[in-house]
Amino acid sequence: MLNAIWVGLIVIGVVVAAARGRIDAVTQASMDSAELAVKTVIGFLGAMVFWLGLAKVAEDAGLVQALARWMRPLLGRLFPGIPRDHPALGAITMNISANLLGLGSAATPFGLKAMQHLQDINPRKDTASDHMVTFLVLNTSGATLIPAFIIGLRAQYGSANPAEIMVTVLAATFASTVVGLTLDAVLRRRGKRGAA
Secondary structure (H helix, E strand, O other): OHHHHHHHHHHHHHHHHOOOOOOOHHHHHHHHHHHHHHHHHHHHHHHHHHHHHHHHHHHOHHHHHHHHOOOOOHHHHHOOOOOOHHEEEEEHHHHHHHHHOHHHHHHHHHHHHHHHHHOOOOOOOOOHHHHHHHHHHHEEEOOOOOOOHHHHHHHHHOOOHHHHHHHHHHHHHHHHHHHHHHHHHHHHHHHHHHHH
C-alpha cells in the first residue's frame, strides 16, 4: 500500500510539473536530492563503521555479556522470562546502548539480532511474544542521552550550536520510553485478564 502511495505522489508530481512546463525543475531536484543522499551517507559511514567495529570488539571481549549482567536488574523487570545468560540480553543491551548514544542506525543490527534470539525462545512462532513486543516498544521509543547522529547532522549543515538540542531530545525520548513501556505493561495485564 505504501509503495502505491509513493508511486502515486511521484506520478502526480511529474504530471503537474510537465503540465506547468517545469519538468526541468523536477529533474534538477532529483539530481540534487540524490547527491545530498550520497554525501550524507558518506559523511556518517566512518562513524557507523567505528561504532559497529567497537561493538564487535566489545562482544568478542565479553563486555557485552558483562554489560548485560550489570543491566540485569532493569532487563529482568522488563524481560522476566528470558534466561539469565541468554544471548538475547546481550543484543538487547547493545541495542539500548546504541540508542542511548543516538546511533539509531548502529542499533539496527543489534535489534535484528535481539529479535532473532527472542524468536528462538518464542513458543508460538507465528505470533510475537510479550518480550518481542516490549523490546519493540523500547527500541522504537529509543531513549537517548547523547543524540550523536543528529548533532553530527546539525554540525555538517553549519549549525552554530549543534548540541543545543540535547535537553529537548533527552526529555522527549525518555518521556516516550516511559509512556510506551507503561502502555505495554497496562495492555499486557488487560490482555491476560481478558484471556483468563
